[in-house]
Every structure is written in structure tokens, then in C-alpha cells.
Amino acid sequence: MADKTAVVLLSGGLDSATVLAYALSKGYKCKALSFDYGQRHGVELASARKVAAFFGITEHVVINIDLKKWGGSALTSDSIAVPDAGQYKDIPPTYVPARNMIFLSFAAAWAEVLGAREIFIGVNSVDYSGYPDCRPQFIKAFEDCASLGTKAADEGWRFSVQAPLQHLTKPEIIKLGVSLGFDYSLTHSCYNPSAEGKACGRCDSCMIRKRGFEEAGIKDPTLYC
Amino acid sequence: MADKTAVVLLSGGLDSATVLAYALSKGYKCKALSFDYGQRHGVELASARKVAAFFGITEHVVINIDLKKWGGSALTSDSIAVPDAGQYKDIPPTYVPARNMIFLSFAAAWAEVLGAREIFIGVNSVDYSGYPDCRPQFIKAFEDCASLGTKAADEGWRFSVQAPLQHLTKPEIIKLGVSLGFDYSLTHSCYNPSAEGKACGRCDSCMIRKRGFEEAGIKDPTLYC
Numbered sequence: 001m002a003d004k005t006a007v008v009l010l011s012g013g014l015d016s017a018t019v020l021a022y023a024l025s026k027g028y029k030c031k032a033l034s035f036d037y038g039q040r041h042g043v044e045l046a047s048a049r050k051v052a053a054f055f056g057i058t059e060h061v062v063i064n065i066d067l068k069k070w071g072g073s074a075l076t077s078d079s080i081a082v083p084d085a086g087q088y089k090d091i092p093p094t095y096v097p098a099r100n101m102i103f104l105s106f107a108a109a110w111a112e113v114l115g116a117r118e119i120f121i122g123v124n125s126v127d128y129s130g131y132p133d134c135r136p137q138f139i140k141a142f143e144d145c146a147s148l149g150t151k152a153a154d155e156g157w158r159f160s161v162q163a164p165l166q167h168l169t170k171p172e173i174i175k176l177g178v179s180l181g182f183d184y185s186l187t188h189s190c191y192n193p194s195a196e197g198k199a200c201g202r203c204d205s206c207m208i209r210k211r212g213f214e215e216a217g218i219k220d221p222t223l224y225c
Numbered sequence: 226m227a228d229k230t231a232v233v234l235l236s237g238g239l240d241s242a243t244v245l246a247y248a249l250s251k252g253y254k255c256k257a258l259s260f261d262y263g264q265r266h267g268v269e270l271a272s273a274r275k276v277a278a279f280f281g282i283t284e285h286v287v288i289n290i291d292l293k294k295w296g297g298s299a300l301t302s303d304s305i306a307v308p309d310a311g312q313y314k315d316i317p318p319t320y321v322p323a324r325n326m327i328f329l330s331f332a333a334a335w336a337e338v339l340g341a342r343e344i345f346i347g348v349n350s351v352d353y354s355g356y357p358d359c360r361p362q363f364i365k366a367f368e369d370c371a372s373l374g375t376k377a378a379d380e381g382w383r384f385s386v387q388a389p390l391q392h393l394t395k396p397e398i399i400k401l402g403v404s405l406g407f408d409y410s411l412t413h414s415c416y417n418p419s420a421e422g423k424a425c426g427r428c429d430s431c432m433i434r435k436r437g438f439e440e441a442g443i444k445d446p447t448l449y450c
Contacts, residue, residue: 063291065288065290065331066288066289067334070334072334072337072338091376091379095376096334097334098375099334100374101334102330102334105323105327106327108326109292109295109297109327110295114295132375132379133375135378137373138374138378141370142374144366144369144370145326145366145370148363148366149325149357149363150322150357150358151357154315154316154357
């Protein structure tokens with residue numbers, strides 16, 4: 001097994017970039033994995049590439065998967081609008097069915113081929129949109145599932161899905177990234193950007209990001225419409 | 226929720242076609258899901274389409290995912306040969322890392338969008354190649370994972386992954402399909418077909434299929450090289 005190699009899910013957003021900075025700071029050799037899944041904010045992939053370049057990641061794989069085939073989310077269906085922040089108490093329409101399970105499954109596949117046992121993901125269940133696939137009980141269940149459905153089952157090891165931001169607030173996450181020397185201007189969070197890629201400033205993702213910078217006392221580098 | 230709608234994973238092989246026949250016989254409205262994952266035996270997708278047409282399935286989605294990006298299997302890497310049957314006591318090189326987890330994750334995504342709670346898969350742990358993602362403990366772990374990582378978690382329901390062939394022998398599977406009126410000449414099992422799509426007759430998948438027909442006392446409709 002390659003020593004301390006990890007697959008890091010990298011969306012191009014604030015959280016996953018922080019996770020990559022964190023994993024590198026802990027000495028992991030990181031392979032970055034992104035998805036072009038037909039997301040409305042496909043511009044985030046350009047950010048993912050910038051973030052990977054910033055950290056000198058030599059292996060950054062972008063997998064194409066067309067989740068628009070069935071839509072069902074404001075991020076993968078043109079017929080469902082991105083709501084302004086705060087309109088939903090329950091799971092909002094920006095939730096993409098089974099997205100993190102799909103992403104983690106690909107990450108586990110790549111990790112298995114690499115001989116890596118660790119996967120990093122930027123999920124957070126404090127300042128988040130209420131998505132079920134961001135919660136610790138899901139992450140734990142995924143570890144169990146991946147460890148039973150791969151060679152791990154016969155070879156006596158387990159996958160470890162590391163979610164170092166799980167219990168941090170957004171300002172804590174931003175402070176962590178800044179302390180590690182990261183430049184958040186490279187990231188993109190908005191679900192509903194303009195044609196030029198400017199953030200709407202109104203969606204849940206923008207509001208959580210904005211408030212995070214405010215509460216961290218750090219200047220928000222985002223270009224808003 | 227749509228009544229008795231199910232997503233059925235359909236590879237084009239013998240098992241998944243039998244599962245589709247079975248699910249239809251139980252009154253499920255079936256949506257078929259196949260994957261073009263860069264498999265060496267991509268010809269199986271033509272079989273998947275024939276099988277879906279045979280059963281009059283109106284919604285058959287084929288998802289493109291490029292597992293050749295990392296290979297690691299004789300089915301997704303040109304540099305790993307398909308071995309003749311019986312060479313491996315442990316997991317053979319035709320094992321594709323995390324394949325069923327990836328497939329089931331997509332199936333759960335589509336099911337969630339459809340409002341369906343049931344997914345059918347043709348895994349079998351009797352006459353099989355020893356793949357860990359064909360075993361009942363993995364299937365159960367996947368149900369847990371999918372139920373925690375989707376709206377099921379908040380809405381109080383669970384995904385059910387039905388694997389009706391799990392404990393059947395290959396001849397039992399073939400007899401089941403024949404009893405349901407299915408024509409196995411539409412299916413493809415070989416991992417290493419000729420350019421014209423004929424079965425090699427030597428790989429694990431061919432040997433299991435051949436023996437299944439022999440033991441069932443049913444004429445094998447497969448065209449071998």
C-alpha cells in the first residue's frame with residue numbers, strides 16, 4: 001500500500017479546498033477527485049482546477065457523470081429554481097439525490113486501485129444546508145459499506161473517510177484555511193452564478209459563505225453580482 | 226410515492242435479465258439502469274438494450290462513467306489480461322473496484338427522484354467469482370448507507386435493495402428465467418469477447434454460464450468462438 005496516500009474530493013468550493021489544505025498539512029500525498037455532474041454551477045470546476053494547481057496536485061481526475069438524466073434537484077434540473085437562502089426548514093431543493101454517496105463510491109474505487117485507505121471529504125453539519133449526506137452517521141455508514149464491498153472485506157482492512165470539518169463552524173473553517181496559507185479567492189460557492197461566474201449573493205451557499213467571512217473577521221474575496 | 230416502481234440494474238448479462246423478469250412478474254413497474262463504464266465487454270450494453278426491449282421497458286437509462294481513468298481491473302484496463310477460469314482462489318483480476326457500490330449509488334439517486342424505494346440487483350453469492358460486492362452483508366450495508374444519506378433519513382423510510390438471486394445456484398437462476406418466458410440468447414456474459422461479440426468460452430463468466438446451462442439441462446444459446 002502506498003504510504004499516506006489519500007483521495008480528496010474537491011468540488012472547487014470553500015470547504016473541500018480547506019480539507020485539501022488540511023490533508024496536505026498532515027503529510028498526505030493527495031490525489032484530487034472532482035465531478036462534472038451537470039451542475040448548474042459548473043464554473044466550480046474551474047475553481048477546482050485552480051485549487052489543485054495552487055497546491056501543486058499532480059493527479060487531479062475529473063469524472064463526467066450526467067445527473068441531469070434524472071434531475072430532481074435545482075442544481076441538476078433547469079426546471080427547478082435555486083431558492084433564496086432561508087426559505088426551507090427541511091432539505092432544500094438544492095439537495096442532489098445521493099450525490100455524496102456517488103462521489104464517495106468513486107473515491108473508494110480510485111483509492112482501492114491506488115492502495116490508499118483514506119478518503120477526505122469536506123462535509124460539515126454545523127453551517128450547512130441540511131443535506132442528509134453531510135452528516136456523521138452517513139459517513140460512518142459509508143465506511144462500513146465500502147469496507148464490505150471491496151477487497152478490504154477479504155484483506156482485513158477498512159476504509160477511513162475523514163471529514164475534518166464535520167463539527168466546525170464556517171468561520172472556524174475559513175480561519176483554518178487562512179492559517180494554512182490558503183487563498184479563498186480561488187474558490188467558488190454560489191449555486192446560481194451569473195454567466196460571467198459572479199456569485200448571486202442570495203442562495204444558501206452564498207449566504208453561508210458570506211456570513212462565515214463576516215464572523216471570521218476576514219475579508220470576503222468573492223465577486224458578487 | 227409512485228406505487229411499486231423499482232429501479233433494476235441491468236448489465237446485459239444472464240443474472241440481471243433474470244432479475245428484471247422476476248421483478249416484472251411480481252408486478253413492479255421497472256426502470257432499467259445500465260452503465261457504459263469502459264468495460265472490455267462493452268458489447269453487453271447491446272444485450273442490455275435487447276433485454277429491455279424484450280420486456281417492453283420504456284425507461285432505460287445508460288449512464289456513462291469512465292472507470293478506465295484508473296483501471297485496476299482486467300475489465301477496465303487494457304494492460305491487465307482476463308484470466309482463464311479457475312486460476313484464482315481469491316478475488317480475481319476481473320473484480321472492478323467498488324463497481325456495485327457505484328452502480329447502486331446511481332440507482333438510489335434515480336429511485337429517490339422517482340419516489341421509488343426499491344432497487345433490484347442480480348448479485349449472487351453461490352455460483353459467482355468471489356467479488357466482495359456480491360455478498361449479502363454488502364447489500365445490507367448499502368441499504369443502511371443509502372437510507373442515511375438521502376431524504377429517507379428525514380422522511381422515515383428505507384431503501385430496499387432486492388437481490389432475489391442471492392442464494393440461488395446458476396441452474397436455478399436459468400430455470401427461473403425460462404419459467405418466466407425469458408430468452409437467454411439475448412444476454413451476454415463473456416468478459417473477453419471476440420471482435421464480433423462471440424463469447425471466449427474460457428473466462429470465469431463463460432464457465433459459470435456454460436456449467437449453469439448444462440446443470441439446468443437447458444440448451445445454451447451462447448455463440449462461442
